[in-house]
Amino acid sequence: MSNGIHRHTSNKQCSSPNKVSLEEKSKSLYSKMIPFDLQPIWLKDNEFLQTNYRPINNSYWKCIKTMFLLHTETFNIWTHLLGCVFVCLLTLSALYIHTFKLSDVKIQLSSLPTIDKAMFSLFAISAASCLLGSTTFHIFTCHSESTAKFLNKIDYLGTTVCIIGSSLPLIYYGFFCHPWLIFIYCTVFLVGGGLCCYISFSDTFRRRDYRKVRPTMFILLGLTGIIPICHIISMRGFTEVFDRYALHWLCMMAFCYIFGAFIYSMRIPERFFPGKFDIFAHSHQIFHMFVIFGIISHYECLTSTVSYYSNHQSICQANVF
Numbered sequence: 001m002s003n004g005i006h007r008h009t010s011n012k013q014c015s016s017p018n019k020v021s022l023e024e025k026s027k028s029l030y031s032k033m034i035p036f037d038l039q040p041i042w043l044k045d046n047e048f049l050q051t052n053y054r055p056i057n058n059s060y061w062k063c064i065k066t067m068f069l070l071h072t073e074t075f076n077i078w079t080h081l082l083g084c085v086f087v088c089l090l091t092l093s094a095l096y097i098h099t100f101k102l103s104d105v106k107i108q109l110s111s112l113p114t115i116d117k118a119m120f121s122l123f124a125i126s127a128a129s130c131l132l133g134s135t136t137f138h139i140f141t142c143h144s145e146s147t148a149k150f151l152n153k154i155d156y157l158g159t160t161v162c163i164i165g166s167s168l169p170l171i172y173y174g175f176f177c178h179p180w181l182i183f184i185y186c187t188v189f190l191v192g193g194g195l196c197c198y199i200s201f202s203d204t205f206r207r208r209d210y211r212k213v214r215p216t217m218f219i220l221l222g223l224t225g226i227i228p229i230c231h232i233i234s235m236r237g238f239t240e241v242f243d244r245y246a247l248h249w250l251c252m253m254a255f256c257y258i259f260g261a262f263i264y265s266m267r268i269p270e271r272f273f274p275g276k277f278d279i280f281a282h283s284h285q286i287f288h289m290f291v292i293f294g295i296i297s298h299y300e301c302l303t304s305t306v307s308y309y310s311n312h313q314s315i316c317q318a319n320v321f
């Protein structure tokens with residue numbers, strides 16, 4: 001693939017050695033998109049996106065330049081890059097500058113104890129890492145096979161880290177007065193996450209026929225969170241838990257991740273209109289947007305939870321929970 005690109009460039013230069021303008025050079029190097037069929041086999045993933053793939057270029061700098069061109073990965077890159085910036089700004093603002101809450105719950109994170117800040121930061125850092133890993137993967141998939149494979153594993157690793165980093169704070173607050181339960185559930189999540197990391201780093205996992213297995217594994221890890229939530233509800237009742245943990249935001253988060261993964265694995269809408277969503281609004285971009293919505297929903301859930309505990313410092317002594 002790479003040889004093909006270079007051959008194409010050198011032919012052009014031979015026919016008019018000194019008259020190739022900078023613009024033409026740029027077009028031949030960076031703007032020459034290729035159809036699905038001309039992609040190397042290891043990069044073929046979604047046959048319903050038929051055109052506008054970037055050619056392999058073996059250059060990190062050229063890959064970065066393609067961020068500003070229109071192709072199948074353009075909005076995959078920008079959705080998660082801008083999402084990462086948004087999460088970072090939102091968190092820094094909440095922790096160090098002033099109250100920043102999307103819903104009506106008031107919270108002043110900057111005045112909370114270190115452990116609360118740490119829990120909030122754990123969630124934010126894991127979410128930002130996930131988005132950054134994904135952005136990096138999508139920028140550099142056109143570099144080479146080895147780079148794309150490695151960054152693909154980093155992308156899956158980021159997803160696992162995001163699920164773990166989102167779950168641990170909720171377990172901490174969910175079993176606030178029960179350290180042993182915190183320890184047990186955290187251990188279960190860390191072991192499950194470690195298993196996902198191991199599977200993510202296996203080459204088999206990247207194969208096309210594993211397209212449905214990939215989101216399923218992450219959904220299963222995420223759904224493991226239902227067990228501690230049911231446990232908390234059995235201890236305190238649905239209404240109390242619903243109010244205390246903003247369960248509606250947690251349900252919204254679960255919906256976003258599951259629905260996004262469903263769209264991704266089913267390749268909707270491009271499967272119904274092959275070639276019509278090659279650049280904009282294909283399943284991968286929709287999945288990315290739902291990941292952002294899921295992270296924002298989780299942010300809302302966590303701030304509500306932290307807010308409750310910041311106003312009930314002596315909750316364990318009072319045996320309220």
Ligand SMILES: [Zn+2]
Nearest residue numbers: 076134284288
């Ligand atoms: Zn992606």
